[in-house]
Amino acid sequence: MHFAQYYLDCLSQASYLIGDEATGRAVLVDPRRDIDEYLHDAEAAGLRIELVIETHIHADFLSGHLELARATDAAIAFGEAAETGFPIRRLRDGERISLGPDDGAGVTLTVLATPGHTLESICLVIHEHPDDEVPFGVLTGDTLFVGDVGRPDLLSAAGHSSQDMAARLHRSLHTKLMTLPDATRVFPAHGAGSACGRSLSSETSSTIGDQRRFNYALQPMPEADFVRLVTAGQPTAPGYFAHDAALNRDGHPLLEPGPPPALTLDEALAARDRQGAVLLDCRPLAAYTRAHLAGSLHTSLDTRFAEYAGSVVAPGTPIVLLADPGTEQEARLRLARIGYDHVLGHLPDPAAVLDRTPTLARRSHRVRHDELPLPQADMSATGPADGRPLDVRAGDASSPDALSPDASLLGARSAGARSAVQLIDVRNPAEYEAGALPGARNIPLAGLPHRIDELDPARPVVLYCRSGNRSVIAAALLEARGFGDVCDVVGGYDAVAASVG
Secondary structure: OEEEEEEEHHHOEEEEEEEOOOOOEEEEEOOEOOOHHHHHHHHHOOOEEEEEEOOOOOOOOOEOHHHHHHHHOOEEEEEOOOOOOOOOEEEOOOOEEEOOOOOOOOOEEEEEEOOOOOOOOEEEEEEOOOOOOOOOEEEEEOOEEOOEEOOOOOOHHHOOOHHHHHHHHHHHHHHOHHHOOOOOEEEEOEOOOOOOOOOOOOOOOEEHHHHHHHOHHHOOOOHHHHHHHHOOOOOOOOOHHHHHHHHHHHOOOOOOOOOOOEOOHHHHHHHHHHHOOEEEEOOOHHHHHHOEEOOOEEOOOOOOHHHHHHHHOOOOOOEEEEEOOOOHHHHHHHHHOOOOOOEEEEEEOHHHHHHHOHHHEEOOOEEOHHHOOOOHHHOOOOOOOOOOOOOOOOOOOOOOOOEOOOOHHHHOOOHHHHOOOEEEEOOOHHHHHHOOOOOOEEOOHHHHHHHHHHOOOOOOEEEEOOOOOHHHHHHHHHHHOOOOOEEEEOOHHHHHHHHOO
């Protein structure tokens, strides 16, 4: 048997190539949109990809089933409950897919219908030999992760309650997956960082036995307790999720490779002013905070670039990339992986452009945690996870070295002025509930574009996250929306927690 896992760190996404070396027949499961690596590896191994299987209709990335079908003439398969806008093979619960010789002696996949994350979700049990007592492994899609289970709330807009889907998920886990032998290896569709669950492990494989023992959601409990557990504290879904789910269900344009065209500064500004384009700065955080084009948004290529871009840029918005030289093609590809194809071009060498046009440059306002102008009346708010209060001081705002020169909000020395500050925690709900800065409101980054009206642009805003990355992305969004007095906390909540031991 040929078995290969392809793990994409920037989206925490896994796909799988499985083939029978005797016959050369292969399937590809949950592929991403850029398919060259799969095609190269299949050819090198002497395999023909005959079937592309999706464990469910994905929401967090744009799948490559259409690209692979065009390149290989493979059929596309989903679980029986899937409704799509293109022809598919419907896989029934218990169906066996044989990749071996006609006598059935080779690699076999058995389909398990496992609704819960979505209605059409399936898992695939892999046997290298049909008579093996212990399967080689099981591809669990978004039904079971290492350390977690799939979130059940993504179909709420379609009329399926998260409680109903969680109950289905409980039954799928315990009547299907937990009946497999403990030694069966588990290969999920996602790992740590994915918004498809709340506490995924960084490990990309496990075993049924280990998950039975250590996965919090698989511990013995009544179904009602499981439902309450898995419907609480889920991360806010990025805005692009519904867009990608629709494209994966209904069909989408095929990926067009190649770098984006180079634009002049005048062309980039004209695209913004006349076409409504977003100027998306994807340079490292330090370069962006030091100097950036006024009104630009930010998410760095060295973080979860596509996910964060899809959190602050609406689907279908034209985009102009502000990227370090040589990185513009990578940025375009990573946006294409979430279906953001409307990239008009890129501005070559943004740092040099900013040096030539200093009147268009802005510097981010950042502050250390011990300089926060927190409302004194709110100092009794939530502390760290162990319940100890945080010793967060208002700090001496008169110090000229405390922050960047333009961060005027820290000039507010009186209690009345401090109380005007809007302190916003842009982490996910579970992070916030485990411990937050005194007086902070929780508006997760992914929900911020839809909740900006809850903030007063005439009052100062201080933003923080775990380490200082998401807060810079949030600050850029607020500044682009006309907020004039915005800063974020360097080092975020982690810096505060470290300071109090």
